[in-house]
Amino acid sequence: MSDNTPYKKIRPSGGYRSLRSFQTTTIIYDATVSFCERFIDKRSRLIDQMVQAARSGRQNIAEGSRASATSSQTELRLVNVARASLDELLLDYEDFLRQRGKRKWTKDDAEAKEVRAVGKKLHHRSDQSDPTGPTHNVAYAAWLNHQDPAVVANALICLIHQANYLLDQQIAGLERSFVNEGGYSEQLAAARIKKRGSCHQSDPSDRTDPSDHKSLPACQLCGKPMVLRTARQGKNTGSQFLGCSGYPECKSTCPIDESA
Numbered sequence: 601m602s603d604n605t606p607y608k609k610i611r612p613s614g615g616y617r618s619l620r621s622f623q624t625t626t627i628i629y630d631a632t633v634s635f636c637e638r639f640i641d642k643r644s645r646l647i648d649q650m651v652q653a654a655r656s657g658r659q660n661i662a663e664g665s666r667a668s669a670t671s672s673q674t675e676l677r678l679v680n681v682a683r684a685s686l687d688e689l690l691l692d693y694e695d696f697l698r699q700r701g702k703r704k705w706t707k708d709d710a711e712a713k714e715v716r717a718v719g720k721k722l723h724h725r726s727d728q729s730d731p732t733g734p735t736h737n738v739a740y741a742a743w744l745n746h747q748d749p750a751v752v753a754n755a756l757i758c759l760i761h762q763a764n765y766l767l768d769q770q771i772a773g774l775e776r777s778f779v780n781e782g783g784y785s786e787q788l789a790a791a792r793i794k795k796r797g798s799c800h801q802s803d804p805s806d807r808t809d810p811s812d813h814k815s816l817p818a819c820q821l822c823g824k825p826m827v828l829r830t831a832r833q834g835k836n837t838g839s840q841f842l843g844c845s846g847y848p849e850c851k852s853t854c855p856i857d858e859s860a
Contacts, residue, residue: 616665620723621766625658628759631744632689635756639749650692656685657763672778679774683767690760693753702750705758715743715758779833780848819844821852
């Protein structure tokens with residue numbers, strides 16, 4: 601009997617446009633292009649460096665989100681690349697201020713607090729049809745369209761710090777998910793085992809090789825098949841063990857040598 605149930609992806613991907621990190625880096629990218637056109641010598645190589653760093657910060661978030669369906673490690677790597685690109689851009693703006701003898705805002709300056717307040721206000725809005733559209737750009741227009749390059753640079757420094765904070769939170773969440781749930785291959789294997797087990801119990805016509813099940817002992821706590829996992833942290837990092845396919849409801853594990 602064929603299964604006509606619509607297939608649901610094990611790990612969804614995309615949806616990056618709703619990420620606050622993507623929304624903030626979009627503003628940074630657009631504002632950096634404008635900043636370079638207005639305040640940097642057209643002959644300077646710095647224009648390409650700054651624009652590419654700003655673009656990388658944005659594009660790698662989107663690419664990482666698309667890659668999340670099949671590779672946790674690729675997603676983590678790309679988000680870390682985005683974070684590193686923004687650090688590079690941050691230094692460029694700080695250099696711009698220092699080399700021209702301009703004051704850099706501290707986090708406690710009134711101007712910096714005002715920029716941060718706009719970010720919080722936008723985050724709590726519920727009527728945004730396009731989170732990367734004109735609403736966001738207009739919200740920061742007083743600083744990003746200012747005639748004084750020091751004001752624009754300082755505002756962008758504030759936005760980069762906001763984006764970096766968001767990316768740090770995103771990276772930490774991805775790492776926790778990877779440690780707790782495993783990578784795509786592990787999740788795919790667990791889903792396949794669960795599906796095969798269901799077919800074997802409910803469909804007498806199932807012709808799956810019974811020998812496959814012999815190498816996969818049942819969990820001693822809940823009876824579900826165990827699956828092969830790899831330790832991601834601690835003193836046993838890199839070593840393999842058996843974990844229950846019913847995780848996270850069941851967290852039973854056992855060493856491979858005790859499963860025979």
